[in-house]
Amino acid sequence: DTAVSQTPKYLVTQxxxxxxxxxxxxxxxxxxxxxxxxxxxxxxxxxxxxxxxLIINETVPNRFSPKSPDKAHLNLHINSLxxxxxxxxxxxxxxxxERGVMNTEAFFGQGTRLTVV
Amino acid sequence: GxxxxxxxxxxxxxxxxxxxxxxxxxxxxxxxxxxxxxxxxKGPQLIIDIRSNVGEKKDQRIAVTLNKTxxxxxxxxTETxxxxxxxxxxxxxxxxGxxxKVTFGTGTKLQVIP
Numbered sequence: 001d002t003a004v005s006q007t008p009k010y011l012v013t014q015x016x017x018x019x020x021x022x023x024x025x026x027x028x029x030x031x032x033x034x035x036x037x038x039x040x041x042x043x044x045x046x047x048x049x050x051x052x053x054l055i056i057n058e059t060v061p062n063r064f065s066p067k068s069p070d071k072a073h074l075n076l077h078i079n080s081l082x083x084x085x086x087x088x089x090x091x092x093x094x095x096x097x098e099r100g101v102m103n104t105e106a107f108f109g110q111g112t113r114l115t116v117v
Numbered sequence: 118g119x120x121x122x123x124x125x126x127x128x129x130x131x132x133x134x135x136x137x138x139x140x141x142x143x144x145x146x147x148x149x150x151x152x153x154x155x156x157x158x159k160g161p162q163l164i165i166d167i168r169s170n171v172g173e174k175k176d177q178r179i180a181v182t183l184n185k186t187x188x189x190x191x192x193x194x195t196e197t198x199x200x201x202x203x204x205x206x207x208x209x210x211x212x213x214g215x216x217x218k219v220t221f222g223t224g225t226k227l228q229v230i231p
Contacts, residue, residue, distance in 0.1 A: 004160075031217065041204055043161070043221040055216045090160050094217065103149030103168075103210040103217050108160030 003027075006091045006109035013081055014117055020077045021112045023091030030096040031055070032074040033106065034066060037088040049074050050096060081116045088113050119144040121209050123222030130197050131230050138225045140207035141189040147209040149217075150183060150190050155204045155224075164205075165192070197229045 006023040013019050025032060034046040048056035052068040063079045074091060091109040096102075120143040130136050142150075148169040153161035167174045167181045167190065174181050178197075183190040194201055207222040 041155075041224045041226075043206060043224070045219065045221075048216065050216060056218070092160070096216075101168075102212045103219075105151060105163045105166065106161075106219065108153075108162065110158075110160050 004091055004093050004107050004109040006089075006112055008112060009110060010113050010115075012115045012117065015081055015083060017081050018077070018079045019081060019114070020075055021089055021091075021114075022073070022075045023109060024073050025091075025093040025107070026072065027093055027107060028095075029093035029107070030071060031094050032068065032071075033092040033094075034074065034076050035090040035092060035108075037090060037111070039087070043090070047074075047076075078114075081114075083116050086114055086116045119147060119209055119211070119218070119220040121207060121220045121222040123207050123225060125225060126223065127226045127228070129228045129230060132197060132199060134197055136192075136194045136197050136201070136227055136229075138192045138205055138207070138227070139189060140191070140209075140222050141187075142209040142220075143188065144209070144211060145185075145188065146211040148212070149210040150181070151208050151210070152181060152192050153206045153208065153221075155206065157203075161206055194227075197227075199229050199231050202227055202229045 004025045031050045046060045047066045049068045065077045068074045088111045092106040094106040123140045151166040154164045155161040180193045205225045210219040
């Protein structure tokens, strides 16, 4: 299936631990994103990568480190997890342009529900 | 930066009635306005979008209108069905240095009562 897939779907971990979330897209898109959705459903962009290059870093603590080994993958590593990191994290991708037009639809993964205890 | 406000935060309608969700944006550079539907336990999925050179777009029971002067855009769902129940997000996007910058609204939880 063509999609944006992220693993794991659920992640429960203790404060202070380090964890990673993986994301892969097979849509051939140039741009990938990480979003955080809090308990009130607010969707906030964290990072945007274009062809493995960091484009946007929205005031995210440096405990969060994205890594893009190639343009189809964007992983998120989180160090020293805190209670406030509990949220649903969404990976998404979009083409840089579609029929020559810049702004385009984003395709989201199913989300990773992170619970820090 | 761009600021997108979305109202209402919750909306309950009877099956068959219409639902309207409204958004305003602040940055006149925004030129792409997608609407996403998020069902429980899933990621947001695009349902309709509109570009700044168009005032209205319709796709079956869903329509979106855009007023560039007033900087607001709305989602209209007619003949609502229980499967329309979900959280809906508006978004505004513009070209920032050759890359897309998207800001989402705060979401509207729509409940369609059978």
